[in-house]
Amino acid sequence: xxxxxxxxxxxxxxxxxxxxxxxxxxxxxxxxxxxxxxxxxxxxxxxxxxxxxxxxxxxxxxxxxxxxxxxxxxxxxxxxxxxxxxxxxxxxxxxxxxxxxxxxxxxxxxxxxxxxxxxxxxxxxxxxxxxxxxxxxxxxxxxxxxxxxxxxxxxxxxxxxxxxxxxxxxxxxxxxxxxxxxxxxxxxxxxxxxxxxxxxxxxxxxxxxxxxxxxxxxxxxxxxxxxxxxxxxxxxxxxxxxxxxxxxxxxxxxxxxxxxxxxxxxxxxxxxxxxxxxxxxxxxxxxxxxxxxxxxxxxxxxxxxxxxxxxxxxxxxxxxxxxxxxxxxxxxxxxxxxxxxxxxxx
Amino acid sequence: xxxxxxxxxxxxxxxxxxxxxxxxxxxxxxxxxxxxxxxxxxxxxxxxxxxxxxxxxxxxxxxxxxxxxxxxxxxxxxxxxxxxxxxxxxxxxxxxxxxxxxxxxxxxxxxxxxxxxxxxxxxxxxxxxxxxxxxxxxxxxxxxxxxxxxxxxx
Amino acid sequence: xxxxxxxxxxxxxxxxxxxxxxxxxxxxxxxxxxxxxxxxxxxxxxxxxxxxxxxxxxxxxxxxxxxxxxxxxxxxxxxxxxxxxxxxxxxxxxxxxxxxxxxxxxxxxxxxxxxxxxxxxxxxxxxxxxxxxxxxxxxxxxxxxxxxxxxxxxxxxxxxxxxxxxxxxxxxxxxxxxxxxxxxxxxxxxxxxxxxxxxxxxxxxxxxxxxxxxxxxxxxxxxxxxxxxxxxxxxxxxxxxxxxxxxxxxxxxxxxxxxxxxxxxxxxxxxxxxxxxxxxxxxxxxxxxxxxxxxxxxxxxxxxxxxxxxxxxxxxxxxxxxxxxxxxxxxxxxxxxxxxxxxxxxxxxxxxx
Numbered sequence: 119x120x121x122x123x124x125x126x127x128x129x130x131x132x133x134x135x136x137x138x139x140x141x142x143x144x145x146x147x148x149x150x151x152x153x154x155x156x157x158x159x160x161x162x163x164x165x166x167x168x169x170x171x172x173x174x175x176x177x178x179x180x181x182x183x184x185x186x187x188x189x190x191x192x193x194x195x196x197x198x199x200x201x202x203x204x205x206x207x208x209x210x211x212x213x214x215x216x217x218x219x220x221x222x223x224x225x226x227x228x229x230x231x232x233x234x235x236x237x238x239x240x241x242x243x244x245x246x247x248x249x250x251x252x253x254x255x256x257x258x259x260x261x262x263x264x265x266x267x268x269x270x271x272x273x274x275x276x277x278x279x280x281x282x283x284x285x286x287x288x289x290x291x292x293x294x295x296x297x298x299x300x301x302x303x304x305x306x307x308x309x310x311x312x313x314x315x316x317x318x319x320x321x322x323x324x325x326x327x328x329x330x331x332x333x334x335x336x337x338x339x340x341x342x343x344x345x346x347x348x349x350x351x352x353x354x355x356x357x358x359x360x361x362x363x364x365x366x367x368x369x370x371x372x373x374x375x376x377x378x379x380x381x382x383x384x385x386x387x388x389x390x391x392x393x394x395x396x397x398x399x400x401x402x403x404x405x406x407x408x409x410x411x412x413x414x415x416x417x418x419x420x421x422x423x424x425x426x427x428x429x430x431x432x433x434x435x436x437x438x439x440x441x442x443x444x445x446x447x448x449x450x451x452x453x454x455x456x457x458x459x460x461x462x463x464x
Numbered sequence: 465x466x467x468x469x470x471x472x473x474x475x476x477x478x479x480x481x482x483x484x485x486x487x488x489x490x491x492x493x494x495x496x497x498x499x500x501x502x503x504x505x506x507x508x509x510x511x512x513x514x515x516x517x518x519x520x521x522x523x524x525x526x527x528x529x530x531x532x533x534x535x536x537x538x539x540x541x542x543x544x545x546x547x548x549x550x551x552x553x554x555x556x557x558x559x560x561x562x563x564x565x566x567x568x569x570x571x572x573x574x575x576x577x578x579x580x581x582x583x584x585x586x587x588x589x590x591x592x593x594x595x596x597x598x599x600x601x602x603x604x605x606x607x608x609x610x611x612x613x614x615x616x617x618x
Numbered sequence: 619x620x621x622x623x624x625x626x627x628x629x630x631x632x633x634x635x636x637x638x639x640x641x642x643x644x645x646x647x648x649x650x651x652x653x654x655x656x657x658x659x660x661x662x663x664x665x666x667x668x669x670x671x672x673x674x675x676x677x678x679x680x681x682x683x684x685x686x687x688x689x690x691x692x693x694x695x696x697x698x699x700x701x702x703x704x705x706x707x708x709x710x711x712x713x714x715x716x717x718x719x720x721x722x723x724x725x726x727x728x729x730x731x732x733x734x735x736x737x738x739x740x741x742x743x744x745x746x747x748x749x750x751x752x753x754x755x756x757x758x759x760x761x762x763x764x765x766x767x768x769x770x771x772x773x774x775x776x777x778x779x780x781x782x783x784x785x786x787x788x789x790x791x792x793x794x795x796x797x798x799x800x801x802x803x804x805x806x807x808x809x810x811x812x813x814x815x816x817x818x819x820x821x822x823x824x825x826x827x828x829x830x831x832x833x834x835x836x837x838x839x840x841x842x843x844x845x846x847x848x849x850x851x852x853x854x855x856x857x858x859x860x861x862x863x864x865x866x867x868x869x870x871x872x873x874x875x876x877x878x879x880x881x882x883x884x885x886x887x888x889x890x891x892x893x894x895x896x897x898x899x900x901x902x903x904x905x906x907x908x909x910x911x912x913x914x915x916x917x918x919x920x921x922x923x924x925x926x927x928x929x930x931x932x933x934x935x936x937x938x939x940x941x942x943x944x945x946x947x948x949x950x951x952x953x954x955x956x957x958x959x960x961x962x963x964x965x966x967x968x969x970x971x
């Protein structure tokens with residue numbers, strides 16, 4: 119692993135150079151806080167703490183993804199023949215100012231999408247440049263879910279603030295190596311030691327945060343499923359999709375064909391387990407017909423079904439769902455309820 | 465809705481207007497115009513509905529989404545509704561919808577409502593001419609029409 | 619300023635202890651500053667969790683039918699309703715919420731005799747986005763609400779903001795702050811006159827069609843189609859929403875500008891003549907879309923064309939389920955005019971259908 123020292127004023131030039139054969143995106147300051155936007159040459163990512171409003175999945179799991187195109191013209195001998203879109207025609211993207219929690223969401227989503235050519239093609243065409251979190255927000259809880267404010271998972275490069283107003287650039291992957299700044303000089307040994315010390319301090323701080331993963335993995339699933347608190351948790355819920363659509367790790371989708379004036383496309387678009395239609399059978403029966411069942415599914419999927427299958431939680435602790443829930447449902451509170459139940463019932 | 469939108473020769477643009485005509489008056493009025501061999505522009509795509517009160521906002525917006533350049537809803541004159549009050553309820557609903565569409569920038573004249581009785585063949589032909597010329601003056605409708613993005617395939 | 623939270627708690631404790639109601643629907647504190655959570659207290663002890671502040675922006679009438687059903691004695695889907703009166707639910711209601719309850723009574727969704735309405739003349743609720751914009755999007759960790767100001771604190775942030783400046787647009791233009799129906803009124807009635815309630819709408823109406831279209835496209839561009847606006851609205855209770863219809867599919871499921879426009883137009887239109895401008899849709903929208911501008915335009919037109927306002931009289935017919943033989947025929951005239959302009963006949967008396 120390589121560590122470079124980059125003068126802060128060289129950041130804009132570096133991103134502009136990367137922007138010559140890729141589109142550069144990053145958090146931009148707005149009146150309501152940072153928001154993901156296209157960065158023009160000369161612009162640098164906003165450094166306000168916390169993740170921007172939009173989740174990173176919009177780049178890897180776009181709304182919608184065209185899976186195939188076809189013709190519906192009667193005079194076309196190849197009508198209704200599905201043709202895959204040209205994946206290599208996908209644009210090259212540089213994502214700058216990515217918070218470690220968001221970068222981790224790409225790694226987590228890659229688990230269910232391991233064999234998905236669309237997701238993988240977009241990952242391959244994207245360089246992720248992280249921004250280590252010097253401060254965290256009141257809604258940040260990445261350490262609870264296995265993340266770290268200085269974490270490197272999913273990133274190609276990670277920037278840290280350094281003394282003298284410089285930046286330290288951690289080069290983490292071969293792709294990162296290819297995109298590393300030319301103006302960056304190898305960092306001194308003291309820089310590497312300082313960074314290691316910061317990491318260690320962060321890890322020690324993690325020891326103080328609750329780690330709900332082991333107790334939740336151990337609790338009896340059926341008992342947790344039947345726990346008495348789900349009705350209470352769900353009562354204020356509106357069953358809207360604000361939490362799932364803003365969540366960087368919610369990846370549920372539906373597929374549909376759209377046809378219009380002789381052309382058609384098969385699209386994959388975001389769906390939400392909060393919507394009754396999500397599980398309604400063709401017969402009309404809905405195995406998750408009640409609101410509390412849908413709310414329960416959202417949390418059990420994130421904290422039990424997903425870990426049972428893939429290992430980690432399907433949550434990176436970014437806090438977006440807490441901030442934007444119209445009725446103030448807090449995932450940390452639900453986790454505490456689940457933990458309390460695990461301690462009592464298991 | 466897309467099905468009723470077909471049938472325009474490529475090249476020159478001709479207005480395509482979806483006309484929702486009530487079964488009891490306006491559809492019969494249109495039929496009379498045809499039987500009487502009255503000339504009117506071929507721009508209307510007629511959808512027969514039981515009553516103008518059956519026409520929902522969804523149907524009108526769906527027509528615009530499918531690419532209609534105009535929408536005409538026509539029913540019996542007030543007082544003549546086969547279901548007594550369907551057209552009177554439609555009048556309230558469509559006044560509001562028309563104003564809402566214009567509020568968001570849909571050009572006035574794209575969505576029209578008119579009363580045509582079964583005996584008004586002349587009036588129907590005149591209405592068709594007037595609506596067509598009004599829409600022709602506005603040009604093709606783009607604002608609520610859906611288009612699929614061009615995607616290159618392998 | 620009266621201690622409304624204390625009054626709500628006291629009334630709730632009393633009603634629950636006396637067994638007069640099975641639940642009291644109000645608000646509990648939310649997890650963050652400037653958030654609240656709808657909460658139904660079912661015991662006198664739970665009543666202590668009820669709160670009241672300027673951030674109670676969700677319309678509790680939304681959850682009312684659900685809470686009413688939840689407090690009924692359990693029975694199978696085919697069992698007849700039990701003999702005798704069903705348990706009551708108390709609900710806090712400001713002006714717009716009470717009018718919304720009236721609409722729900724008109725539509726047969728709730729029954730007045732099962733409600734105990736705790737009326738609260740409203741001082742206006744706060745738009746947390748306005749507060750955020752005031753502090754440049756910086757993180758807010760603590761907010762203290764005074765009678766006329768908000769004290770906002772966060773990392774490196776200490777500001778005092780005049781309250782009225784961050785009150786929601788619907789509250790700033792409200793002319794019915796006092797509940798129209800209630801069983802108890804928890805504060806002195808508030809009168810508000812001389813408000814130009816359609817100024818925002820008139821500003822858009824004055825633009826050219828091109829500019830109005832540009833405004834509309836810009837306004838709805840951030841929409842995620844999460845349907846928070848629909849789900850938070852007490853009037854959106856269709857068992858199958860038009861959004862979920864598949865044959866025909868009125869609205870495509872993904873992010874297409876035409877589909878998003880259709881969704882917003884139809885959502886607003888379905889509330890025409892029923893919307894009481896409670897602003898819940900706008901407050902719930904995670905993207906800050908000013909959804910009320912469409913419903914407010916419809917409210918203005920319903921008043922102009924049919925002379926009625928939603929939720930003022932439980933006995934009146936709903937304006938779109940009624941008609942008058944001499945309703946305006948404005949769309950029969952060709953060409954521009956009539957539509958977005960301020961003209962139109964003066965308001966007249968409503969006749970029963």
